[in-house]
Structures are given as structure tokens and as C-alpha cells.
Amino acid sequence: MDTENLGELLNIFNDNFAKSFIIGVITGVYAITASYFLKKYRRKKLEKKKEFFEILKEGLINETIQTPNDLVNIYKGVTNLSTEDISYRYGLNKWLREFLAKSIGNKIDGIDKKDLFKIKEKISLFIEHNEKISPFSDLPDTERNMLTDINSFSDNGDKVALKRKVKELGNIIQTRYDEQKKLESQTRWSIPLAIIGVILTVVFGIISIFQ
Template identity: 45%
Template sequence: MNEIIEYILGKENLLLAIFTIVFTVVYSFSVIHLLGKIKTRRLERKKVFINTFIKGISDNTIANSTDLLNIYSGITKLSPEDLTNRQDLNKWLRETLARLINKEVGQDLAQDKVIEIKDKITNFIKENETTNPYADLPDTERNIINDLSAFNKLGDQNSINRKLGELSSVIITRYEQQKKIENLNKWSIPLAIIGMVLTIIFGVLSII
């Protein structure tokens, strides 16, 4: 009877070990595949945006910020609410400018057209920053700085000092969080690899 129970338990351990190995491997590959697809899709969208933008500016089909936002929204599938923060759009515009200067795009354009496109990119970025000041900052910092600007216009020194204290606290908190994330990231990948290897090793040993 004991031998039968031990045999059954041995089979259960074997199945559990096999399941653990298969699950770990499948999960790891699924995550890697998903992250790869997300990155590839974003790179493809950015490539389409840059090419469309260069062509649109060249043939004057992109005449103003409204045209630019419509194209950006159409490519990224963002809703009008998501377009209020134009941080990513400005990043793509700056990358377009860098590629244009390095002749990675628009190689067939005349020099005067290149200069025209560079000027329009600069103007679009300035307009976005004027419409959404401090767009590159996180929400908390951006709101505090907007409040500081408003209080500065009112000459409210007490409120300015209070907001400066809030900003200082936020910066310190961000710095501490960043250090924690850096320390975690330093060990997360090696530990994940070690964990997967140990899981496979113990699974194989349990089978043997």
C-alpha cells in the first residue's frame, strides 16, 4: 500500500515538475515575444509618422498644428483626450529633426526645402510647448510649476514659497524612487535567469 502511495506521489511530483518547467519556459517566451511586438509596433508607427510628416510638409498637405495632430492621432490611434499631453509628439518631432539633419530622411529634398522643414518642426515644437508648457515633465511637477507661474504673476510670495517646498519634496521623492528602481533593475534580470535555471534543474532532478 505504501509503495502504491509513493508511486502516485512520485507521479504527481513528476507532473508538477514538468508543468513548472513548461509554464516557466512558455511564460518567459510569451513575455519576450509580447515586449518585442510592442516595441516593433511603436517603431513602425514612428517610422510611418516621420515619413508621412516629411512628405506632408514637402507637398504642403500639413499646414498647421491641427493637420499635424490629426496625422499623429491617426497613426498612434490616440484619442483627443490623450493628445492633451504632447510629450511623445515632441519627441518624435525632435527625432525627425535629428534624422533630417543627419540626412537619414529626406535625402532627395533640396536644401531650401530641408531648411523650411527644419523651421516648421521647430515652430511646431515651440507651439506644442506653449500650448502645453512643461509637457515633458511628470504631472505632479508640471502642475506645481504651472502654479508657481500663476502665483508669480499675482506676486503671491507665500504661495510661491509653499509650492517651492512641495517641488523640493517631489524631487527628493523622485530621486529616491529612481535609486530604488535602479537597484532593483540591477538584480531583477540576473535573479529571474537564476530562478528559471534553478526551476529547470530541480524539475529535471525530480524527474530523474
């Protein structure tokens, strides 16, 4: 192979690795930026939850929170939810259960034993009230609607429709399970492979620059 052909091959080699290096840098910057905003979002959500817990604690102890509507208004005010948001009861119940568990486990400061029973009783009533208004609010829309239909068919004694709906629900659950397993498999390998790819791209890019 003559010198001219060797030079062309080296130029192609350098160009390819230069492009790969740039792509690797862009990918790395994107990953860092996405990670930053994700952490920021989680930190902000955690701060809102702490604020809600503190208001909830003081409201229950001082008995300024009396009705479920009081609680809903506080939750919406802290989380900045719009009045059109109809899925808030899932998040509210989730925070109430977490607050209840931490209260019983003595992980929330400022709650005396004499107040614990009162707090436990009120929170349990609030959760029960939310579940009556919006049954199965912890579930995705599809499963929630199907379970609501199942309850309705059961109350009306419609066994044919009930069996059909239960079978549909079984299919949905199986599909969700398959999707979850597939996602877990992809996630388990995608992150390490992406990191290795970025590292190799940067290394070979640096090597090509100094050749």
C-alpha cells in the same frame, strides 16, 4: 533508515521537484510570451513612427502641412488616438524633436539641403506652439501641475505660495529620484536571478524525473 522510509523521502523529493519543474516551465512560458508581446508592441510603435515621419517629410516638403492642427490630426490619425486623449502633445513633441535631429543629421532620406531650413523652421514653430498650449507637457502630471502653479504664483507676485510650491516640488523630485534608484537596483538583480532560478528549477526537475 529502512527501505520504506527511504522510499517515502524519495517520493517527497520527486514530488517537490516535479512541482518546481512545472512552476519553472510556466514561468518560462510566461516570460517568453511577455517578451513576444513586448517586442510586438515596440515593433508596431516603430512602424507607426516611421509612417508619421514619412508623412511629415512629404507634407513639409510639399507644403501640405501648414498649421499645427494639420500636424495634430495626422499624428492622431497615425497613432489611432481618441479625441479625448489630452496627453498626446508629449508624444508628438518627442517625435518632432527626433525627426528634427535626424533631419539635421542627414539620417532621413529624401530631404534636400534647400528643404532642410524650411523643415527646421516649421518643426521648431510646431514644438513651440505645443509647449505654449500645454506647458511642461514632457513631464508627469504631478510635476507639470506644480510647475504651472509656480508660474502662476510668480506672475501674481505671491512669494509665500511660490516658496511653498517650490519646496513641494523639491520633495517630489527627491521622492522620484529615490524610487528610480530603488527600481534600478531591483531591476539589475531581478532578471539574472529569475533566469538562474528557472534554469536550476528545470535542471533539478529533470534530475528528479530520472531518479
